[in-house]
Amino acid sequence: MKLLSLLDRLSTADAPAAAAPRRDLLHRLGQAGARAAVAALPLAAALPAQAAPTDTTLDAILLLLKLEDMLVALYTQALASPALAGAAQAAVRPDFERMLRHQQGHAQFYRTTLLTAGLTPPAAPRFDFSGRRNNAGNPELFPNVLNDYNAFLQLAQQLEDASASIYLNQVAAFATDRQLRDVVLRTQLVEARHASHVRTLRRTATASVAVKSWPSNADVVPSPAVVVPSPAGASTPPVSIYSFEANEVQLVSATTAVPFLAVLTGATAVQFVALSEAFDEPLPTAQANALLNIFG
Amino acid sequence: MSDTLRPNSSDDNQGAQPLYVPIKRRSFFMYAGATAGATALLLTGCKDDDDSSIDAKTTVDVGVGDVGVLNYAYALEQLEAAFYAEVLKGGYFTGLAPAAAERQIFADIALHEQIHADFFKTALAGNAIKALTPNFSAINFGDRTSVLTSARAFEDLGVAAYNGAGRFITDPKFLVVAGKIVSVEARHAAIIRDLITPNSFVANDVIDFSTTSATARQERSKLPAEVLAVANTFLAESSKVSAKSLV
Numbered sequence: 071m072k073l074l075s076l077l078d079r080l081s082t083a084d085a086p087a088a089a090a091p092r093r094d095l096l097h098r099l100g101q102a103g104a105r106a107a108v109a110a111l112p113l114a115a116a117l118p119a120q121a122a123p124t125d126t127t128l129d130a131i132l133l134l135l136k137l138e139d140m141l142v143a144l145y146t147q148a149l150a151s152p153a154l155a156g157a158a159q160a161a162v163r164p165d166f167e168r169m170l171r172h173q174q175g176h177a178q179f180y181r182t183t184l185l186t187a188g189l190t191p192p193a194a195p196r197f198d199f200s201g202r203r204n205n206a207g208n209p210e211l212f213p214n215v216l217n218d219y220n221a222f223l224q225l226a227q228q229l230e231d232a233s234a235s236i237y238l239n240q241v242a243a244f245a246t247d248r249q250l251r252d253v254v255l256r257t258q259l260v261e262a263r264h265a266s267h268v269r270t271l272r273r274t275a276t277a278s279v280a281v282k283s284w285p286s287n288a289d290v291v292p293s294p295a296v297v298v299p300s301p302a303g304a305s306t307p308p309v310s311i312y313s314f315e316a317n318e319v320q321l322v323s324a325t326t327a328v329p330f331l332a333v334l335t336g337a338t339a340v341q342f343v344a345l346s347e348a349f350d351e352p353l354p355t356a357q358a359n360a361l362l363n364i365f366g
Numbered sequence: 367m368s369d370t371l372r373p374n375s376s377d378d379n380q381g382a383q384p385l386y387v388p389i390k391r392r393s394f395f396m397y398a399g400a401t402a403g404a405t406a407l408l409l410t411g412c413k414d415d416d417d418s419s420i421d422a423k424t425t426v427d428v429g430v431g432d433v434g435v436l437n438y439a440y441a442l443e444q445l446e447a448a449f450y451a452e453v454l455k456g457g458y459f460t461g462l463a464p465a466a467a468e469r470q471i472f473a474d475i476a477l478h479e480q481i482h483a484d485f486f487k488t489a490l491a492g493n494a495i496k497a498l499t500p501n502f503s504a505i506n507f508g509d510r511t512s513v514l515t516s517a518r519a520f521e522d523l524g525v526a527a528y529n530g531a532g533r534f535i536t537d538p539k540f541l542v543v544a545g546k547i548v549s550v551e552a553r554h555a556a557i558i559r560d561l562i563t564p565n566s567f568v569a570n571d572v573i574d575f576s577t578t579s580a581t582a583r584q585e586r587s588k589l590p591a592e593v594l595a596v597a598n599t600f601l602a603e604s605s606k607v608s609a610k611s612l613v
Contacts, residue, residue: 162565164565165565168565168568172568234549237545238542238545238546238549241538241541241542241545242538242541242542245538245541248533251532251533251541252529252532252533252587255528255529255532255541255545255548256529256587258545258549259525259528259529259548259549259552260552260568262549262550262552262553262556263552263553263555263556263567263568264556264567264568265553266552266553266554266556266557266560266567267556267557267560267565267567267568270556270557270560270567273467282470282471282474283471283553283554283556283557284474284478284550284553284554286474320485320543322485322488322489328484328485328488328489329488330481330484330485344474344477344478344481345481347474347477347478347550348477348478348481348482348547348550349546349547349550350545350546350549350550350553351546352542352546
């Protein structure tokens, strides 16, 4: 990666460890050991589906920037299109204007972080939410997203849910940088609130869709669904982003699962769907990149 | 428990003396909490193995390191689980129509919080703090507004607490697990807020709306001491929680 080698050169020519925090960030961004450290996380050993987080902090920042750029583009385009411009949507426009401001703030944060580390942030790609990849000859994967409020909501829900999950997986790449990690964790929560709200809007819309405010196996399955490569490999069909959310097993060590069935009794007798609802799940980096590449 | 307390010659001092006299322990503890200086005396007067013995009756300290952070989370999840269990028994919830959206929402959240509490209890195993005794006398479980505003307070507190405690976690495994849980807490907070006022899911009191500060457009965070000051108002005298090492 060009940026990375540039960073390496910068960091080796750099000042002492006591330099300003931003310079410190630059140093840590370029640390060659970061890759190995992340790969050695206990979680990686515990959960095979996430066993290959080979990202550096820089890779993670670039991924999250593209994610935020995508959400900025989604709301910018929708607010300027029939999906949100009609009189029937006047009541919910402020919701999306508010979310747009958040996403712009998040994207700006990553750009500033890169700039202060001496890097030129990439420009936002030209996002196409029809799934045609800016080529009218390609098949339309997500029809009417910008023309129909319900189609828009359905895609927005999937992308906001995916955003919360993508953030969760990238947290590990910031394990050695507490300042950035703090920011990433807190930004993740804003994405989770967005996802919850979009789901609430779908449930309370005139054309109500039976989805909870958290991903649930009881939700109506989106169609068309945003699909990503299966963790099982290229020979297996792509899977919905919600296939990762469906996990009902939580590990407390590499091999020990929490025996919820034994501890949940009485008035809160276990309901299976609650086990997966109670935890949001990370979306691995390969799937995250594949998802972003569908749109830009 | 007082019989497990023992003098420690190296740290012996006058302030710690009452610790060895069970009858006066409570008054000493109140005194020790009165000033920062006396609190320092308490801390220097007690070795680790003494702490748990004292705390068992008067207050519960979450401990140090990752165990401390997980116990801190466990304490908050216990409180939330107990709160929602009461909600399900109260007049507001039982009076909801069988098909009401709010019935499903509160039933789901109650299960999630119980699952979270059970998760931490299992993860902590022998290091877990005791089961806490809540005190919800300030909440009217028959009243929708009281239940919703209390729920909002608990959820926002939980989210801000995780935000402020993430920096104390050293094992990345716990960081991800905590993230998976708090992500759902944020979803809870958003729907509870939307039930109170639509489109208040991220009002300015939970997000820093500055465009220039280092925390622009992120969730606000609270340090353990701030969070516990609020949480303790919902805990019985025997269950007050402290996080002395998480500062």
